[in-house]
Amino acid sequence: MQRNEITWQAGGQQGEGLESLGAILASVLSRQGYYLYGFRQFSSRIKGGHTNYKIRIATQPVGTLNKQCDLLLALDQDTLVNEALAVGENGIILAEKAIADFYTGKGKLLAVPFNDIAKQYGTILQKNIVALGCTAAIFGLGEDCCAVQLQKEFGKKGEEAVAANLRVFKAGMEFVKTEAPELLAEKQLPALISNEPKLFLLGNEALAFGALSAGARFMAAYPITPASEVMEYMVKKVKELGGQMLQAEDEIAACTMAIGASYGGARAFTATSGPGLSLMAEAIGLAAMTETPLVIIHSQRGGPSTGLPTKHEQSDLFAAIYNTHGDTAKIVLSPSTIEEAFCDTFEAFNLAEEYQCPVIVLSDLQLSLATQTMPVPEYEELVIRRGKIAHSESLAAIKTPEYFARYSLAADDGISTRVLPGTPNGICLGTGLEHDESGRPSEAKLMRRQQTEKRLKKMQTFLAHYKKALFVDAPYEEADILLIGMTATRSCLAETAEVLRQEGKKVNHVQIRLLAPFPANEIMPYLQKSKKIVVVEHNATAQLAHLLRMQVEGCPHLESILQYDGDIMYPEELLVRCKEVL
Amino acid sequence: MSVLQDFRNNVKPNWCPGCGDYAVLAALQQAAVKLGLEPHQLAVVCGIGCSGRLSGYVYAYGMHTTHGRALPFAQGLKLANPELNVIACGGDGDGMAIGLGHTYHAIRRNVNLTYILMDNHVYGLTKGQTSPRSDWGFKTKTTPTGNIETPVATLEMALSAGASFVAQGFSTQLQELTDLIVAAVKHPGFSLVNVFSPCVTFNKVNTYDWFKERLVGIDSIEDYDRYDKGKVLQHILEHEGLLTGLLYEDRKKRSYEEVSGLANNNQMQSVRKFTKAEFNKLVEDFR
Numbered sequence: 001m002q003r004n005e006i007t008w009q010a011g012g013q014q015g016e017g018l019e020s021l022g023a024i025l026a027s028v029l030s031r032q033g034y035y036l037y038g039f040r041q042f043s044s045r046i047k048g049g050h051t052n053y054k055i056r057i058a059t060q061p062v063g064t065l066n067k068q069c070d071l072l073l074a075l076d077q078d079t080l081v082n083e084a085l086a087v088g089e090n091g092i093i094l095a096e097k098a099i100a101d102f103y104t105g106k107g108k109l110l111a112v113p114f115n116d117i118a119k120q121y122g123t124i125l126q127k128n129i130v131a132l133g134c135t136a137a138i139f140g141l142g143e144d145c146c147a148v149q150l151q152k153e154f155g156k157k158g159e160e161a162v163a164a165n166l167r168v169f170k171a172g173m174e175f176v177k178t179e180a181p182e183l184l185a186e187k188q189l190p191a192l193i194s195n196e197p198k199l200f201l202l203g204n205e206a207l208a209f210g211a212l213s214a215g216a217r218f219m220a221a222y223p224i225t226p227a228s229e230v231m232e233y234m235v236k237k238v239k240e241l242g243g244q245m246l247q248a249e250d251e252i253a254a255c256t257m258a259i260g261a262s263y264g265g266a267r268a269f270t271a272t273s274g275p276g277l278s279l280m281a282e283a284i285g286l287a288a289m290t291e292t293p294l295v296i297i298h299s300q301r302g303g304p305s306t307g308l309p310t311k312h313e314q315s316d317l318f319a320a321i322y323n324t325h326g327d328t329a330k331i332v333l334s335p336s337t338i339e340e341a342f343c344d345t346f347e348a349f350n351l352a353e354e355y356q357c358p359v360i361v362l363s364d365l366q367l368s369l370a371t372q373t374m375p376v377p378e379y380e381e382l383v384i385r386r387g388k389i390a391h392s393e394s395l396a397a398i399k400t401p402e403y404f405a406r407y408s409l410a411a412d413d414g415i416s417t418r419v420l421p422g423t424p425n426g427i428c429l430g431t432g433l434e435h436d437e438s439g440r441p442s443e444a445k446l447m448r449r450q451q452t453e454k455r456l457k458k459m460q461t462f463l464a465h466y467k468k469a470l471f472v473d474a475p476y477e478e479a480d481i482l483l484i485g486m487t488a489t490r491s492c493l494a495e496t497a498e499v500l501r502q503e504g505k506k507v508n509h510v511q512i513r514l515l516a517p518f519p520a521n522e523i524m525p526y527l528q529k530s531k532k533i534v535v536v537e538h539n540a541t542a543q544l545a546h547l548l549r550m551q552v553e554g555c556p557h558l559e560s561i562l563q564y565d566g567d568i569m570y571p572e573e574l575l576v577r578c579k580e581v582l
Numbered sequence: 583m584s585v586l587q588d589f590r591n592n593v594k595p596n597w598c599p600g601c602g603d604y605a606v607l608a609a610l611q612q613a614a615v616k617l618g619l620e621p622h623q624l625a626v627v628c629g630i631g632c633s634g635r636l637s638g639y640v641y642a643y644g645m646h647t648t649h650g651r652a653l654p655f656a657q658g659l660k661l662a663n664p665e666l667n668v669i670a671c672g673g674d675g676d677g678m679a680i681g682l683g684h685t686y687h688a689i690r691r692n693v694n695l696t697y698i699l700m701d702n703h704v705y706g707l708t709k710g711q712t713s714p715r716s717d718w719g720f721k722t723k724t725t726p727t728g729n730i731e732t733p734v735a736t737l738e739m740a741l742s743a744g745a746s747f748v749a750q751g752f753s754t755q756l757q758e759l760t761d762l763i764v765a766a767v768k769h770p771g772f773s774l775v776n777v778f779s780p781c782v783t784f785n786k787v788n789t790y791d792w793f794k795e796r797l798v799g800i801d802s803i804e805d806y807d808r809y810d811k812g813k814v815l816q817h818i819l820e821h822e823g824l825l826t827g828l829l830y831e832d833r834k835k836r837s838y839e840e841v842s843g844l845a846n847n848n849q850m851q852s853v854r855k856f857t858k859a860e861f862n863k864l865v866e867d868f869r
Contacts, residue, residue, distance in 0.1 A: 199868035215853040218662055242849025249687040253654040260658025266850035286648050384855050400641040401592040421643035422666045424622045431646035
């Protein structure tokens with residue numbers, strides 16, 4: 001399936017408006033009806049340092065970037081030295097005039113005095129809007145659709161600001177019209193086939209919106225890249241809904257506050273990255289031992305320790321599953337598309353309450369920080385389930401020294417009934433110590449075995465019921481190769497599989513959406529149906545491959561394709577590495 | 583109407599005979615009765631240590647959390663469940679060592695709950711190590727030649743954090759302690775009640791007698807003004823923190839719930855799906 005698409009990229013120094021340029025362009029194109037995938041690369045600093053924003057513009061859904069670059073705007077030298085390498089003979093580069101000489105490639109170069117034009121019609125800060133104008137000219141985008149977006153973007157700053165930006169925008173368009181008319185509409189946007197209503201948002205916004213839709217009204221969090229946007233979205237929305245987003249003093253406080261709020265009957269959560277998860281380990285154990293619902297959105301970045309705060313990695317797999325000491329019963333979901341980011345987070349709150357345990361929604365930097373098109377979620381499909389909660393009407397009258405059996409061993413599924421504090425006739429205790437059915441500390445050997453088995457039984461019950469453990473695209477009964485991945489590599493693997501199939505290879509693809517408890521039985525048939533199995537992941541120690549070997553009895557031989565340089569994976573490169581395996 | 587018996591759960595505390603914490607437990611139970619609470623309207627959230635076991639000895643909703651983290655839990659609980667009366671408890675290890683940061687930030691935040699800190703100047707449950715409240719020179723297994731770190735100044739710390747209610751009690755003064763807890767729960771903000779609660783087993787220096795000889799009730803101080811922070815600080819410094827009573831109160835400071843707007847609009851308990859209209863409006867943000 002040939003994709004009808006075009007790729008745009010802009011590179012420059014941080015603090016020069018590149019993010020804004022990309023955001024405005026993406027909004028314009030999204031409104032037109034295009035499917036977009038945008039990804040920005042940046043450093044851990046505020047101003048200065050190189051940044052670039054790449055947008056893939058297509059007429060069908062796209063879920064990753066590739067190495068193509070059809071139109072590149074180079075506002076700094078780094079762009080001409082690095083990103084420009086991806087521009088082929090048919091590509092166009094618009095380079096800042098002052099540095100244009102640094103380009104030595106084969107693409108069509110047009111030197112544009114972005115800085116000068118900006119200063120002439122506005123201020124130097126608006127050079128990104130000049131770039132927008134040039135882009136519009138080359139894409140054949142009408143002035144009107146961009147004007148609407150500029151109004152939206154700068155309207156808050158007043159009419160004069162909007163007018164100034166329009167002037168600068170038009171100047172950019174004019175420059176191309178007069179200096180390089182042959183480039184006008186040279187990179188025509190592909191023709192749209194359909195225009196169904198679409199959304200365009202950041203992965204973190206999808207995660208946050210999922211939480212909000214699930215009824216989450218308390219979030220305690222500490223800012224950390226690449227999760228901060230979750231708390232930023234929540235703080236804007238939750239107050240008028242009668243909730244609170246509280247920026248805690250640290251991640252330990254954040255996680256523990258969420259547990260307290262959840263114990264109290266609210267739907268509560270936190271969001272963090274690797275370093276934060278390490279801090280939260282003890283608190284997660286408290287939630288597991290007291291059987292209190294807890295949702296943690298964990299967006300992975302380069303580790304270990306402070307690692308690479310703004311770079312992509314998938315190396316917290318083991319930490320997410322195992323960093324809490326003791327036999328901890330917890331659920332770890334790994335959404336692999338932006339739709340799943342929304343619905344898995346929504347579902348996480350249901351699972352946390354039904355199974356009374358911690359649920360980690362394991363995202364990664366690519367999924368969290370890419371901006372992409374998403375269909376409008378189906379409202380009818382959203383169902384809130386709170387699990388076993390007893391309200392006073394159903395509780396027998398009790399008084400001291402009788403307690404409500406919060407940790408009753410009676411149920412076969414391992415799930416006892418919760419009661420929210422404040423409920424008459426529901427008094428019970430909770431403790432991080434091992435306990436009896438009333439929640440009183442207990443060291444008795446039999447009770448210890450029974451409570452341990454109860455907690456672990458809940459996970460078995462969950463695994464038996466959960467239907468979304470895997471994404472499967474496995475049409476072949478006898479495949480040449482099975483590609484396995486998790487979270488954001490989904491589309492990269494899918495596009496690579498597509499190319500290999502076009503070349504006559506039988507390729508199956510499984511993306512694992514549930515990491516704990518591990519769906520061993522469900523994945524086994526696919527492992528058996530393939531001559532070669534390749535586990536593709538962004539870490540150096542092949543954590544997902546290890547997990548498969550550990551969890552799947554009789555697991556066949558697995559090959560690994562690992563990437564741990566901080567960059568996302570490109571289908572072109574994965575294709576080469578897959579062929580080496582085949 | 584509840585009576586004292588309603589808050590007793592027949593669980594024998596595993597505290598040593600003579601432990602100061604028995605009095606704190608009794609005072610808390612008596613205070614609950616005086617406040618007219620029913621047991622289910624009370625939640626006791628504790629940390630780790632001998633004092634942390636208290637939540638298991640009161641008949642009320644009780645939660646025994648992690649070391650130093652009772653206050654974050656208690657704040658989350660109170661914000662989610664504003665109708666509940668939340669009392670957090672712990673010892674001086676829990677609140678002044680590992681939990682010191684959370685204590686300070688909880689005071690700053692001023693969520694409407696009460697924190698009873700049982701201060702015995704030692705780590706009891708781990709068998710007698712120095713605590714951040716131990717006196718200079720205090721000898722234990724981990725400081726055999728004497729403590730060489732300045733004790734945390736609880737009261738001054740609380741005042742510097744903007745505390746709106748600071749009280750201090752002593753285990754043998756049960757009536758006063760009960761009244762302080764009643765006042766603390768009634769206070770619309772974060773209330774700190776530090777209690778000298780001697781450890782008879784591991785602290786042979788700061789004993790009941792030691793405290794009796796030194797503690798000064800603020801009623802015996804002429805013109806004591808609990809609303810004047812500067813003067814209160816002066817008294818604290820003069821008496822090296824060995825005062826009892828309701829030491830400081832700020833009646834103007836508004837609670838976190840009030841300032842944040844939660845006091846007027848808290849819907850955390852009503853977990854529900856969005857209406858179609860609400861959902862569509864939120865979806866519009868992403869078009």
